[in-house]
Amino acid sequence: MRNLKFFFFVLILGICQAVFLDYFKIFNVKPDLLLISVIIVSLVLKPAWAVVLSLFAGIFKDTFASCSFINTFLFPLWSFFIIKLSSKLSFDELPIRMGLVFIVAIVHNIFCALIFICSGKIIPPGIILRIVIVGAFYTAIVFLLVSTELRISNGKICKLRFEPDARRDDEGVVNALR
Amino acid sequence: MFRFKIKKPIFFALIILLSLSLYLANPFFKTPFLSFLKLPLGLFSAIRREAGAIIFYHRNYVENEKLRQKLDELNNRLNAQTEVFLENKRLKDALGLKQKSAYRLATSLVIGRSLDSWSQALIIDKGSSHGIREGMTVINYLGMVGCVVEVLRFNSKVLLINDPNIAVSGLIQRSRQEGLVCGTLGKNLIMKYLPSEADIKIQDAVVTSGLNGLYPKGLLIGTVVGLGFEFSGLGRYALIKPIVNLNNIEEVLVILQ
Numbered sequence: 383m384r385n386l387k388f389f390f391f392v393l394i395l396g397i398c399q400a401v402f403l404d405y406f407k408i409f410n411v412k413p414d415l416l417l418i419s420v421i422i423v424s425l426v427l428k429p430a431w432a433v434v435l436s437l438f439a440g441i442f443k444d445t446f447a448s449c450s451f452i453n454t455f456l457f458p459l460w461s462f463f464i465i466k467l468s469s470k471l472s473f474d475e476l477p478i479r480m481g482l483v484f485i486v487a488i489v490h491n492i493f494c495a496l497i498f499i500c501s502g503k504i505i506p507p508g509i510i511l512r513i514v515i516v517g518a519f520y521t522a523i524v525f526l527l528v529s530t531e532l533r534i535s536n537g538k539i540c541k542l543r544f545e546p547d548a549r550r551d552d553e554g555v556v557n558a559l560r
Numbered sequence: 561m562f563r564f565k566i567k568k569p570i571f572f573a574l575i576i577l578l579s580l581s582l583y584l585a586n587p588f589f590k591t592p593f594l595s596f597l598k599l600p601l602g603l604f605s606a607i608r609r610e611a612g613a614i615i616f617y618h619r620n621y622v623e624n625e626k627l628r629q630k631l632d633e634l635n636n637r638l639n640a641q642t643e644v645f646l647e648n649k650r651l652k653d654a655l656g657l658k659q660k661s662a663y664r665l666a667t668s669l670v671i672g673r674s675l676d677s678w679s680q681a682l683i684i685d686k687g688s689s690h691g692i693r694e695g696m697t698v699i700n701y702l703g704m705v706g707c708v709v710e711v712l713r714f715n716s717k718v719l720l721i722n723d724p725n726i727a728v729s730g731l732i733q734r735s736r737q738e739g740l741v742c743g744t745l746g747k748n749l750i751m752k753y754l755p756s757e758a759d760i761k762i763q764d765a766v767v768t769s770g771l772n773g774l775y776p777k778g779l780l781i782g783t784v785v786g787l788g789f790e791f792s793g794l795g796r797y798a799l800i801k802p803i804v805n806l807n808n809i810e811e812v813l814v815i816l817q
Contacts, residue, residue, distance in 0.1 A: 393600075396675070397597070397600050397601060397604050398604070399675050400601060400604075400672040400673055400674075400675055400683070401601060401604040401605050401608055401671075401672060401673075402604070402608055403673075404673055404807060404808075405608075405612075407807070410677065410745075410746065410747065410807075411677045412675075412676070412677055414675075414676065416675065433575060437578075437579070437582060441582070441586065441589050441593065442593070442675075443675045443676065444586055445589070445590050445593050445594060445597075446672065446673075446674050446675045446679075446681065446683065446717075447674065447675070447676065447678070447679050447681075451583050451586040452583075454579065454582050454583050454586050455579045455580065455582075455583045458575060458578075458579050459575075459576075459579065462572070462575055494676070494678050495678075498678060498724070503724035503725065504724065504742070504744075505724055505744055505745055506744055506746065509744060509745050509746050513677045513678065513745070517677055
């Protein structure tokens with residue numbers, strides 16, 4: 383049931399990104415709600431479900447893309463790395479989570495920019511920098527709003543657990559000393 | 561730092577393999593995926609339109625008044641031009657020239673847009689069942705919008721003119737200078753391959769040249785807002801402001817014929 387709720391969470395964020403976000407562009411850049419959903423499900427759900435939902439988010443994004451299918455490949459990869467990182471680092475603090483979102487968004491945008499350049503498209507460097515940097519900042523700020531909204535509805539939708547212990551508990555490995 | 565057990569590299573390799581196979585199989589997911597999304601996208605875009613009409617009421621009212629005045633002015637000019645058109649028609653008939661037939665258009669609503677800032681695309685609510693084919697030109701009442709790049713049964717994807725994947729053969733209306741108009745993902749387009757002595761000025765109108773047969777001739781693309789020399793110094797480029805507000809398109813027309 384919880385996994386189904388997060389599936390609808392990813393779906394609704396994707397539809398909102400396709401339909402509403404044009405009104406909220408800053409410097410012609412939109413935040414990446416699907417990337418935010420990938421990071422949230424990677425921090426909250428079990429690894430298998432997190433990767434599956436990340437894959438779904440990647441397919442969703444690539445369906446609307448004009449070229450390349452890089453998101454189908456990258457989103458599960460980010461999910462996997464975040465899962466590995468979250469077992470070593472704690473993402474309890476909001477600034478740390480925002481930092482994670484910013485870094486993932488900037489690396490993702492850099493990958494997309496490199497693919498664009500390597501495919502022969504000519505885009506002014508200023509526009510590339512704007513999309514990479516402003517997009518990452520905007521995504522991190524919107525993550526703050528989305529996670530705050532989820533916390534407000536905490537208990538009504540689900541309980542958000544960002545502690546690595548939660549995943550270890552789910553895997554059946556209890557580390558009482560942590 | 562990371563201790564890898566024997567299972568983890570296999571898990572990692574399986575994830576990569578699965579992602580790669582899904583990456584390659586992605587085109588087969590698109591049709592059912594977009595068919596599944598058509599209803600929620602249509603519903604959400606209807607909500608957005610209604611909410612926009614309420615929120616932007618005053619702006620729409622002022623714009624409406626301005627458009628009424630402009631409409632009256634254009635009607636007057638149209639009446640004057642009708643005589644010229646009829647005379648032109650008679651003269652062409654007399655010369656035995658083949659008449660250009662009026663376009664057959666399909667109106668469609670925009671139900672979605674590209675999800676990231678690396679592409680500029682629209683999803684419209686008409687597809688192959690409505691006669692739309694890949695490569696058809698998409699316009700609106702002002703000018704050129706883009707072209708159809710993917711067609712499903714009930715949806716189509718339209719690439720906007722400011723997407724870098726699209727290039728249109730353009731013509732300066734005044735001097736008939738040809739060039740290639742490409743998208744830059746920004747608010748302006750760029751017209752490339754202009755000779756250094758090209759007769760081009762700010763405010764010149766740019767239309768499609770119809771040379772390669774992909775796009776009909778004479779569709780208005782935009783106006784020149786800037787000029788410059790290419791890095792090599794051998795040629796010039798022009799910055800073109802699209803005539804259509806590409807960030808705010810609700811409805812488009814697809815040229816069927």
